[in-house]
Amino acid sequence: MKKRILLRLGSTFLVLACIITASFFLIRLAPGGPFDAERAISPEIRAQLMRQYGLDQPLHVQYLHYIENLLHFDLGMSMKYPGKSVSGILSEGLPWSAGLGAFALLTALFFGISMAWLGVQMPGRNLDRWLTRISLVCLSLPGIIIAPLSVLIFSLWLGLLPAGLLEGPEHLVLPVFALAIPLAARIFLLMRDSIQTQTASTWFKAALGRGITSSTIFLRHVLRHAMAPVAAFLAPASAALLTGSIVIETVFILPGIGRHFIQAALNRDLTLITGTVIVYSAILLFFNLLADLLLMLLDPAKTDLEADP
């Protein structure tokens, strides 16, 4: 077990190193430079700019320099926001993005799991059937639809909630729900199916027969087994949250890092893109790791079998 966790940790760092290297070279080798889009600038100024950002040096020298700085958490200076460092820009935006993502994930987990339990707890009342239908619709509601629609309904028509910007806790309600709803639907469907598999099993009936209340069985036994597919879903969910947060931050004009990323890609702000990609990859890898560790905890037998093919 310990050895497997260590191996998994090691490979995660290896992959992160590969991503850093690949993104550095890909972004710098791609056509178009940071100073192309502006008005024609004289060759002297251009050379001066290139020298200032170290772009005139050979690529491997730049790379070594970049890695050296990275070890000090210095991601270089932004090429489009003069005088601002990439680490500064990212550490300003990251708390907002992370907070938004964390709230959305918690909301989605809460609603997904509790609805699934409700549906299973009350059979024969069509509740489960309706929940499944609603969740299929919610699953098809991507951020780019639900975000503007919720602004239209709750802000413009009903005037209940603010439409954007970040000036207080009520400004987070719409973004969090817009981000959480499709996720909650996916978690609901996963949970519902796996709870049904568990409750159809003989050990569940045996436990009921021994007079244990169904909520005790649910909390102590069913939940643990039924969580496995949800834990496995954590990795793709984090990817969905990351891409989703780009849309949500764009629509609601939030100060997260998602908007910076798109702007940087369009502006060819090389240092800012590389920095954002590294941060995003680290988050994604962390969630992949977390999902694997959770799976190991929830169901040790299964993962041990899969470990040696």
Add this chain to the structure above:
Amino acid sequence: MKIVLISLSILVFLFLPEILSLSATEIDLPNGNQAPSLAHPFGQDLKGRDLFARVIHGTRLSLMIGLAATLVSCTIGTLWGAVAGFRGGKVDTVMMRIVDVLFGLPFMFVVIILMAFVGRSILLLFLVLGLIHWLTMARVLRAEVTLIKNREFVQAARSLGCSTWRILSRHILPNISDTIIVYMTFTIPGVVLEEAFLSFLGLGVPAPEASLGTLVREGIITLSVHPWQLFFPAFFLLTIIFSVNWLSRRLQCRLAGQGIATRNG
């Protein structure tokens, strides 16, 4: 019955612009931002283009990109998974480790950077979107092939001297085709959504072509004044994704046989 209906309507939508001979690019500046009327059932956009024609064209474009990218990813995924599962041993381990590593990569960001740097083109769009989705497919199919390859009929084929390729294409693939189809229906809404996402950010289909994502983006700009410019494309996008999601859940339940999750829809 409903499954047939959905498949048929997808076909119809692929050819609808030709059948109705609609023009999505005809500009009529004096009549910009007109509300829905008989002549223009969905109204007109900022430049006076008929929104109905734009939505129908956009639906086709989104569906086409969804189908093409799904084909790309399913081809790669099927081949990768089938070869890894069938060969087994070292080849299998190496191929699946590659998949594991790729799984951890932030693909959408690579796509965004590619679209921003290389330039937007429809061909590039469905190639890169196809390249994202083959990983799950490869994993699932590898598991299926590993289960199936020791069955009697495969051994029989092998002892009759069939080549590896023949065993794979004639004996193994037909037996896992239902899984392939289910995973295709999984992939389509994902790709359609990602295309809409890219177009929404202004990184998808190049102008003057407009996919549903582009139309949603345009609709948001005029949201407070002309909400129908958002409603129609959003409704079509929602319908596509919902019907394919529904289809995929139905197929899944049918394949899983009786028991779990058969009572929905």
